[in-house]
Structures are given as structure tokens and as C-alpha cells.
Amino acid sequence: MSARTASLQRRLLLSISAAIAIAALVALGAIGYSLFHFARGQIDQRLDAQLQAVEAALEIGADGRLRLTRIIDGPPFDRELSGWYWQARPLAGGESVRSPSLNRADLIASGPADARRNDPGRAHPIDVQGPGTAQLVGRFRQTEIAARSGVRAGVLLIATAPRRAVFAPVIDVGRILVFVLLALFAALFATVLLQIRQGLRPLERIREALIDIRAGRIDRLPEEQPPEVRPLALEINNLLSENSETLSRSRMHVANLAHSLKTPLSTLALAFRDSDGAGGQQARNAIELIDRRISHHLRRARTAALAGGSRSRTPLAERVAELSSALSKIYQDKNIVFDSRIDAALQLACDPLDVDEIFGNLLDNACKWCASRVRMTASAEQMAIISIEDDGEGIPADAVANVLKPGERLDETAPGSGFGLGIAAEIIGLYGGTIEFARSELGGLRVDVSLPAAPGGARTSRAD
Structure with a gap:
């Protein structure tokens, strides 16, 4: 299927869904990046605060070694091998001071700590290896500690946190964010689907109106349409x-x-x-x-x-009533009683002029030969069956075959050209219908005509 013939709804859904998905992925990446930097900033602030606390508690004793003047190891730096460590190492060499969580192990700087010795007093990130295999993120600062003798000694301070302390909150929030974005995507998709269907609804209404036009229920499309349609x-x-x-x-x-x-x-x-x-x-x-x-x-x-005949809808009862009224004046000397039992809802899928031509000839023939009564009944399914009966003398069975011959007149004394029934039969045949002759219960001739019924018309017989 080419792009031009693909479903408009499918194309719109795919394009809008792709745009929403790309926007959701970009939003997820941007939010995740921001969350990571926020979490890393919080960890860095906590490590910097620990470095300041260690620096404030350090001193150089009379023996020239570093020592703490007070206990500074609160949670989580007091839990062994937790990843939360700190260490103070003399730059001139000597024994380091460390947090209890290190369990007498040393932190080994694998990053650019030495390269930043010319920038003392500020904390910087550093790559550190600690005990075990846990990955760490670290901060260090280089400072000087004054001895009681007034001599100042350079000290390298390092504080670390487990890497999972940075990524765990991001992952937890990321999971929630994914579910939220999925729910948002589903809501947006449903809203877009509803909007697309509503937007394409005018086209569906046009299609339904065209079906009504073909069935003959309306003649034109409604002109009250959205500006685009x-x-x-x-x-x-x-x-x-x-x-x-x-x-x-x-x-x-x-x-x-x-x-x-x-x-x-x-x-x-x-x-x-x-x-x-x-x-x-x-x-x-x-x-x-x-x-x-x-x-x-x-x-x-x-x-x-007549190729568009399916669009025609002619109410049969109305046409027959008008024809009966006209013929009653023509044959007023006979005082004909017209007994029409045709449902008012029955409509033929035939042109009104053709209906007048057919039933005008048939009713005229019935009026011509009846005594005083003409009865019309009809029933309909796919084809409408219309019967016209009179109470005249009828025609002999051996003369039925000659009735439809052009110019054939069974009674040369009666007025007429002999073409009426033939013309009616020809028009009926063009609509795929039939015409048959039989003996009526009234005593005269019964003419049974089948013609296509318009959709939605009467479907029940009204004949007795």
C-alpha cells in the first residue's frame, strides 16, 4: 500500500505517536540527566561537609602525627565497608587518619589529586579505590594543619560515597518516571485518537450522505459542513x-x-x-x-x-392516487370505485415519469374494461408486487399472449391505439421487472407487476 492510499487515521496516529514517543524519550533523558546531577550535587555537598568536619577536628600532636581532637564519625561513616569513608594523609609522609568504616584499610587515589595541589582549600572530584570491589565517588581537598609548635603541615583529605548512593535515587525516580510517561503517552494517544476520529467524522458523514443519495433518501449533500470539508x-x-x-x-x-x-x-x-x-x-x-x-x-x-435509477424514490400510493383522481374524471359516467390498498410507505426505485407511464396505462386499461370497481394492492420485499384488478369481463386465456403486441387490440370497437400495455411492459422490463396477467377474484383481469422497491420502504403486504 502506497503512502497516498494508506489510511488517513493510521498515518496521523503513526506520525503523532512517533512524535509523542520521541518527545517522551527526550524528556526522560533530560529529566534523568537533571536528576543525576542533582543527586551527585547532594552527595558532593555531603562529602564536602565531611571534609570540613575532618579538617576542623585534626591536629598534629607533640609526636608529629595527625590525630583527631573529637569524634566526628556519625552515620553512615561509622559503618564498616559501607563505601562512606574519609581519610587524612600527611603529604610529607606518615601515618594517615581514617574513618572506622575503612577498617584500617587505605583509600588509594587513582585520579588527579596531585595535579590539584596548586589549588589548596577547594574540594574537587577524585577517582578512588577503597576496600572491596564497590565503586566509589570521591572528593578531596588539600589543606594545612598547624602544629602546637606553629609549624604547618600539608594534609590531603579524601571523603568517598558508594556510587550506588548517586544512581539508586535516580533509578528509583526513573522507574516512577517511566510509568508516569507511559501513562501520559497512553492518555495522549487516546486523546489524539479521539481527536482524529472527531476530525475525520465529517468525511464519514459525507460517506453516509452519499449512501443516502444512492438510496434516494436525499438529493444533495448537506451544505452545513466544516470549512475544510x-x-x-x-x-x-x-x-x-x-x-x-x-x-x-x-x-x-x-x-x-x-x-x-x-x-x-x-x-x-x-x-x-x-x-x-x-x-x-x-x-x-x-x-x-x-x-x-x-x-x-x-x-x-x-x-x-436510468443508470442512476437506484437514487429514485417514488411513493407509489401518492402517484396511484393522482392517477385514479384523473381517471375518475375521464370515466365519470361509470362512477368507478377505486379501492387502493397500497401502503403509503411503499416507494419504488423508479423514475416518477416511468411510474406514471406504467400505471397510467394499466389503470386506464382497467377503467376502460371494468364494470364499476378497480382494486390496487401491493406487497414488497426486494421487488414490489403491484396488482391491478377490475370487475369487468376479463380476457380469454388464449388471448393473453397477444395483449402486449404493439398495436394489438382485442376489441376493435373500443377506443385506443393498442400501444399502452406494450409501452408499459417495455418500461417494466428496463427496470428488470415483469408483467403477468391472470383472472381476478372480482371477475375481470388481474395484472401483476413487479418493480424494484426503494430501500427502507414498506416490507409488508397490504393485500387481502
Whole structure:
């Protein structure tokens, strides 16, 4: 997966998580470094204080040796081999004075103590080896101790602490700090994840709105969008408007072409239907060939125009009510009772003009042949099944096959062109539906039509 096609949420999470992790590591290093220097400073201050106490308690006796005038070995310098040591060594040679914790061992300076003899009176760090293998940190200072005779002798003072006294607090605090930083990272990660999801929510709403547009529940994207997303929504709405206009123009061209070609061609077919001889047969064959080719190309053009049919949502009960109202005026002399049992929630995934064309022809045919009653029922699952029944005389079973033939009229005395049912059947076929004829319980004809139901419409039968 390339960087351009990777998930935006994943990319944002990875980049922000990496930035948080790097910041946490830098913070951990900086805090650890500061803690180490703080701990080392505390140890150095304690050792310097011990050096001052040792210096204040030293004197040179009458025998010329160093000795303490008072006891200065409080905890932890009184614990043997604890790492907390001090030692005073005469620079001119002689016996050293040391803390009880050294257990008569000597501290051996392995650092630059001699190099700092020209800087007396100040304490400096030093590398020291003591008894055992414990690592030590040390401080030393060079001073002079006055004898009773007034002679002053140079003395090297060394105080040490175990290295663990410096690192143990840093490690302890570091462990706590790691847990705190991990908790902080988790909290920041959760907050960032929430913010990213909230930030990408407008895109998810656009996706859901596009699903509603495809299902026909809405026509356009809501224009109330965040400023960053509003241009995208406006461009999509403009595209939908252009597609709708293109669809309308295509439908108009198809309708014009159908009326300008199909009707004259059907008239020619009727004119040559009873012609005898080779010329009449050739004319009928040519007309049939032209009719097939025109039907083929009209079907392709109409199918392309209806490619967005899934976005259409036509309330069937409303359209049937309007058609029934219009037909009741046309056939007012028959006082037809229209019994519509179609759920108001049932919607067809068909263009409203096509619905009017289909059911206008079917209802007109029912009104034409009924005695006084027309009943309409419907049920729906994936496909809606709509039944139109009348209480007329019906049609013979052997005549059903001829009903849908263009220009075919079972009763030449009745008004009409014979194209209505054929046009309705052709439109139904373009939507993948079917049309069937049967005997009605009312005594007349029952026409069963199947058409695609729009998602979210009625799903229960309202027929008795």
C-alpha cells in the first residue's frame, strides 16, 4: 500500500505517536540527566561537609602525627565497608587518619589529586579505590594543619560515597518516571485518537450522505459542513446537479426519439400486416428489422439514462392516487370505485415519469374494461408486487399472449391505439421487472407487476 492510499487515521496516529514517543524519550533523558546531577550535587555537598568536619577536628600532636581532637564519625561513616569513608594523609609522609568504616584499610587515589595541589582549600572530584570491589565517588581537598609548635603541615583529605548512593535515587525516580510517561503517552494517544476520529467524522458523514443519495433518501449533500470539508461537499453537489441535468436531457431525447420513430413504424407495420405477396412480406420483414434495431438502441440509451435509477424514490400510493383522481374524471359516467390498498410507505426505485407511464396505462386499461370497481394492492420485499384488478369481463386465456403486441387490440370497437400495455411492459422490463396477467377474484383481469422497491420502504403486504 502506497503512502497516498494508506489510511488517513493510521498515518496521523503513526506520525503523532512517533512524535509523542520521541518527545517522551527526550524528556526522560533530560529529566534523568537533571536528576543525576542533582543527586551527585547532594552527595558532593555531603562529602564536602565531611571534609570540613575532618579538617576542623585534626591536629598534629607533640609526636608529629595527625590525630583527631573529637569524634566526628556519625552515620553512615561509622559503618564498616559501607563505601562512606574519609581519610587524612600527611603529604610529607606518615601515618594517615581514617574513618572506622575503612577498617584500617587505605583509600588509594587513582585520579588527579596531585595535579590539584596548586589549588589548596577547594574540594574537587577524585577517582578512588577503597576496600572491596564497590565503586566509589570521591572528593578531596588539600589543606594545612598547624602544629602546637606553629609549624604547618600539608594534609590531603579524601571523603568517598558508594556510587550506588548517586544512581539508586535516580533509578528509583526513573522507574516512577517511566510509568508516569507511559501513562501520559497512553492518555495522549487516546486523546489524539479521539481527536482524529472527531476530525475525520465529517468525511464519514459525507460517506453516509452519499449512501443516502444512492438510496434516494436525499438529493444533495448537506451544505452545513466544516470549512475544510465544505468545498468538497459543494463540488460533489455540483457534480450531482450536472448528472441530474444530463439524465433529464437524455430522457427527453429518448422520449422524443421513441415518439418520432416507434409510433410511425408501428403504423406502417399495421398497414402492411394484411398485405399479400412477396412485396408485402419483404416490407413486413424490413419493418420488423428496423423495429428491432430501433428498440435495441432505444433500450441501450434508456438503460444508460436510468443508470442512476437506484437514487429514485417514488411513493407509489401518492402517484396511484393522482392517477385514479384523473381517471375518475375521464370515466365519470361509470362512477368507478377505486379501492387502493397500497401502503403509503411503499416507494419504488423508479423514475416518477416511468411510474406514471406504467400505471397510467394499466389503470386506464382497467377503467376502460371494468364494470364499476378497480382494486390496487401491493406487497414488497426486494421487488414490489403491484396488482391491478377490475370487475369487468376479463380476457380469454388464449388471448393473453397477444395483449402486449404493439398495436394489438382485442376489441376493435373500443377506443385506443393498442400501444399502452406494450409501452408499459417495455418500461417494466428496463427496470428488470415483469408483467403477468391472470383472472381476478372480482371477475375481470388481474395484472401483476413487479418493480424494484426503494430501500427502507414498506416490507409488508397490504393485500387481502
